[in-house]
Amino acid sequence: MAAASAVSVLLVAAERNRWHRLPSLLLPPRTWVWRQRTMKYTTTTDEAYSIGPAPSxxxxxxxxxxxxxxxxxxxxAIHPGYGFLSENMEFAELCKQEGIIFIGPPPSAIRDMGIKSTSKSIMAAAGVPVVEGYHGEDQSDQCLKEHAGRIGYPVMIKAVRGGGGKGMRIVRSEQEFQEQLESARREAKKSFNDDAVLIEKFVDTPRHVEVQVFGDHHGNAVYLFERDCSVQRRHQKIIEEAPAPGIKPEVRKKLGxxxxxxxxxxxYVGAGTVEFIMDSKHNFYFMEMNxxxxxxxxxxxxxxxxxxxEWQLRIAAGEKIPLSQEEITLQGHAFEARIYAEDPSNNFMPGAGPLVHLSTPRADPSTRIETGVRQGDEVSVHYDPMIAKLVVWAADRQAALTKLRYSLRQYNIIGLHTNIDFLLNLSGHPEFEAGNVHTDFIPQHHKELLLSRKAAAKESLCQAALGLILKEKAMTDAFTLQAHDVAIAVTYNHDGSYSMQIEDKTFQVLGDLYSEEDCTYLKCSVNGVASKAKLIILENTIYLFSKExxxxxxxxxPKYLSSVSSEGTQGGPLAPMTGTIEKVFVKAGDKVKAGDSLMVMIAMKMEHTIKAPKDGTIKKVFYREGAQANRHTPLVEFEEEESDKRESE
Structure with a gap:
C-alpha cells in the first residue's frame, strides 16, 4: 500500500454513529486528503457500505x-477508528489471515497489552513502575475478595480487557465488594465479551497522565510527550490537555x-498510549496501554x-517513523473538551434526543471541532453520548484556557441536556486554572461545579422579555408576560425603553436585535448594565447564550400538558434514560428497603442501577430482562409501608 495514494471507504450502520469511532477502509489509487476527517461521512468518502442495523x-x-x-x-487496509474493534486481537488476526493490513499494532501486542494482568507482568520486567495488585487467573469471588483484603481498601476492580472506564469500580469497604464485583463483571462482559477482572490498590487523588508513543516495523519507537487526562467523571475523561501542567522537563523525559x-x-507498531497514574510527588506507575x-x-x-x-498510514505501509526523537518538539499548549449529551446536575446522566439547534465556534488553525452530528440529527441510545470534541491551541496554558472558554461560549445546543455550562464552570475554576488537577477534582469541587439550577435572576427575565417583545414586534403600551411562573408587567416608554415590574422591583430595559452569521443577538441594558446574548425562541422556551x-x-x-412527575407510579422509580433492562432483582410481592437495588439499565454504554426510593412492597414489575424502557416511564408499581402512607396523609 502506498500511504500517500489511497481512497476512503466508510462503513455505515442503519443509524448514524460518531465518525471518529467508525472503521474505514483504504483502497488505491486515488488521493486521500489527510485532514479530511469530518462529519459528512457519505459526502466526503469515495464509497459507503451498509453493514447492518444500529446496535453495534x-x-x-x-x-x-x-x-x-x-x-x-x-x-x-482497514483503519479501525478508536472504538469498537480497534483493540480486538481476534479482528487484527483475522485481517492478517485475509491478507488485509490492519492499521494498528500486531495482534500479539494487542493481546499482551489488552489483558491488564499480562501487561503488568511485562511492564515490571521492562523496568516500568507498576501498582500493587492481583492479576491472577483464579477469578472466584472468594479469591478476589481475599486479595482485596490483603491489598487493603480502597481497591480498584478493573476489567482485564478494554478501557474507557468500562468494567471499573472503586470499592472502599469489604461490605460493598460483592455488589461492585458483580456490576463490574456485567459491564465488562457487555463491553468486551470477557468478565475477567483484576484487583489493584486504589491511589487516592492521583493524576492520570498518559504518553503518546509510536513504533514502526524497523524497531524504532518515539514518544510525543504527555497528556493530562485527570479531570473525569465515571472514570471517563472530559477535559484533556497537553502538555501536563506543572511537570518538570526531567519528569517529562522519564515519563516518555x-x-x-x-x-x-x-x-509495538503504530500509535499507542501508555497510561500512568501519578501521585502528588510526581511518582508515576503504569496503569495500562491503549x-x-x-x-x-x-x-x-x-x-x-x-x-x-498520517503517521499511522505511513507506518502501516512499511515506512519509518517520520521524525526522530530529537526532531519532535513541544510548542505551546492545547486543550480538548468533550461535548456530551448528558445532565451534569443529574449525576451526568446521558440522554438521547434531537439536536434542535446546533451552532459551533468557527474552526481555524488553532481551533478544531471534531464531530459526527449536525443540526437536526438525533443523539442515539445505541452509542456513547459524545457529541463532539472541541480542541484549541495557544502559545501558553493561560492563553489556551482563555481560548477554550471563549469557544465553549460559542457552542450552543438546544434539544437535550449537555455538559457545556459545566465545562465552562470547570475551565474557569481557580484550582483548574492553577493546574491543580487530579481524578477526584469533580467530587472535591462538587458544589462550585455542579450548582443546582436556580430560578432565573430578575435581570435575566427582563432580557428574555425584551427579546420576546422585539422578536414578536409587540409594541403595545402596556401588557403582562408570564415566565417561570412570574408575572412581568411591561410598559412601553416613548423614548424606546421599557419599564418592567417583577414583584416589588422595577427595571428600566433598553435594547435591540441584530443579525450576525445567520444568528440573532440581543444587545440589552437592564438598569444601566449592558449585556449581549444570542437569542433563540423555540415553542414555549426562550434561550439566551452569553459569556456567562x-x-x-x-x-x-397548562399543567395537563406537562410531563409525568418524578415520583412515578405509586412512588415507584422512573427510567432515568431510554435503555435496555439488563437485570431485574425483584418480583411482585417482594418487600424492599430504601436503597435496595431493583434493576440495572444499560444505555449509551453506561450501566445504571435503579434503587428503591423508600421501604415498601413491589406491587408490579413493568419490564422483563432484555426489554426496552423509554425515559421517564415507570419501572415498577411501588406500595409504600402503611407508616409512610399515614405520614404523607
Missing amino acids: QQSYLSMEKIIQVAKTSAAQ EAAVRAAKAVN TRLQVEHPVTEMITGTDLV GSIEIDIPV
Missing part, C-alpha cells in the same frame, strides 16, 4: 461483515522514556505539529 453487536462489532466489505471493495520501554517490550489512537490525540497533534493518522453561559426561560404551559 450487529454492525460495527461484526468482524465478518467488515471483512466482507473489505473484500467486496478490494481494500488493502518509560513509555518507549513499554512499547519496545511488546514490539493499543489504538486515542480520542484525545488532537491535543498531541496541536503541540507537536504532526498528523498522527446559557439560560432557559420557559413560558408556562
Whole structure:
C-alpha cells in the first residue's frame, strides 16, 4: 500500500454513529486528503457500505461483515477508528489471515497489552513502575475478595480487557465488594465479551497522565510527550490537555522514556498510549496501554505539529517513523473538551434526543471541532453520548484556557441536556486554572461545579422579555408576560425603553436585535448594565447564550400538558434514560428497603442501577430482562409501608 495514494471507504450502520469511532477502509489509487476527517461521512468518502442495523453487536462489532466489505471493495487496509474493534486481537488476526493490513499494532501486542494482568507482568520486567495488585487467573469471588483484603481498601476492580472506564469500580469497604464485583463483571462482559477482572490498590487523588508513543516495523519507537487526562467523571475523561501542567522537563523525559520501554517490550507498531497514574510527588506507575489512537490525540497533534493518522498510514505501509526523537518538539499548549449529551446536575446522566439547534465556534488553525452530528440529527441510545470534541491551541496554558472558554461560549445546543455550562464552570475554576488537577477534582469541587439550577435572576427575565417583545414586534403600551411562573408587567416608554415590574422591583430595559452569521443577538441594558446574548425562541422556551453561559426561560404551559412527575407510579422509580433492562432483582410481592437495588439499565454504554426510593412492597414489575424502557416511564408499581402512607396523609 502506498500511504500517500489511497481512497476512503466508510462503513455505515442503519443509524448514524460518531465518525471518529467508525472503521474505514483504504483502497488505491486515488488521493486521500489527510485532514479530511469530518462529519459528512457519505459526502466526503469515495464509497459507503451498509453493514447492518444500529446496535453495534450487529454492525460495527461484526468482524465478518467488515471483512466482507473489505473484500467486496478490494481494500488493502482497514483503519479501525478508536472504538469498537480497534483493540480486538481476534479482528487484527483475522485481517492478517485475509491478507488485509490492519492499521494498528500486531495482534500479539494487542493481546499482551489488552489483558491488564499480562501487561503488568511485562511492564515490571521492562523496568516500568507498576501498582500493587492481583492479576491472577483464579477469578472466584472468594479469591478476589481475599486479595482485596490483603491489598487493603480502597481497591480498584478493573476489567482485564478494554478501557474507557468500562468494567471499573472503586470499592472502599469489604461490605460493598460483592455488589461492585458483580456490576463490574456485567459491564465488562457487555463491553468486551470477557468478565475477567483484576484487583489493584486504589491511589487516592492521583493524576492520570498518559504518553503518546509510536513504533514502526524497523524497531524504532518515539514518544510525543504527555497528556493530562485527570479531570473525569465515571472514570471517563472530559477535559484533556497537553502538555501536563506543572511537570518538570526531567519528569517529562522519564515519563516518555518509560513509555518507549513499554512499547519496545511488546514490539509495538503504530500509535499507542501508555497510561500512568501519578501521585502528588510526581511518582508515576503504569496503569495500562491503549493499543489504538486515542480520542484525545488532537491535543498531541496541536503541540507537536504532526498528523498522527498520517503517521499511522505511513507506518502501516512499511515506512519509518517520520521524525526522530530529537526532531519532535513541544510548542505551546492545547486543550480538548468533550461535548456530551448528558445532565451534569443529574449525576451526568446521558440522554438521547434531537439536536434542535446546533451552532459551533468557527474552526481555524488553532481551533478544531471534531464531530459526527449536525443540526437536526438525533443523539442515539445505541452509542456513547459524545457529541463532539472541541480542541484549541495557544502559545501558553493561560492563553489556551482563555481560548477554550471563549469557544465553549460559542457552542450552543438546544434539544437535550449537555455538559457545556459545566465545562465552562470547570475551565474557569481557580484550582483548574492553577493546574491543580487530579481524578477526584469533580467530587472535591462538587458544589462550585455542579450548582443546582436556580430560578432565573430578575435581570435575566427582563432580557428574555425584551427579546420576546422585539422578536414578536409587540409594541403595545402596556401588557403582562408570564415566565417561570412570574408575572412581568411591561410598559412601553416613548423614548424606546421599557419599564418592567417583577414583584416589588422595577427595571428600566433598553435594547435591540441584530443579525450576525445567520444568528440573532440581543444587545440589552437592564438598569444601566449592558449585556449581549444570542437569542433563540423555540415553542414555549426562550434561550439566551452569553459569556456567562446559557439560560432557559420557559413560558408556562397548562399543567395537563406537562410531563409525568418524578415520583412515578405509586412512588415507584422512573427510567432515568431510554435503555435496555439488563437485570431485574425483584418480583411482585417482594418487600424492599430504601436503597435496595431493583434493576440495572444499560444505555449509551453506561450501566445504571435503579434503587428503591423508600421501604415498601413491589406491587408490579413493568419490564422483563432484555426489554426496552423509554425515559421517564415507570419501572415498577411501588406500595409504600402503611407508616409512610399515614405520614404523607
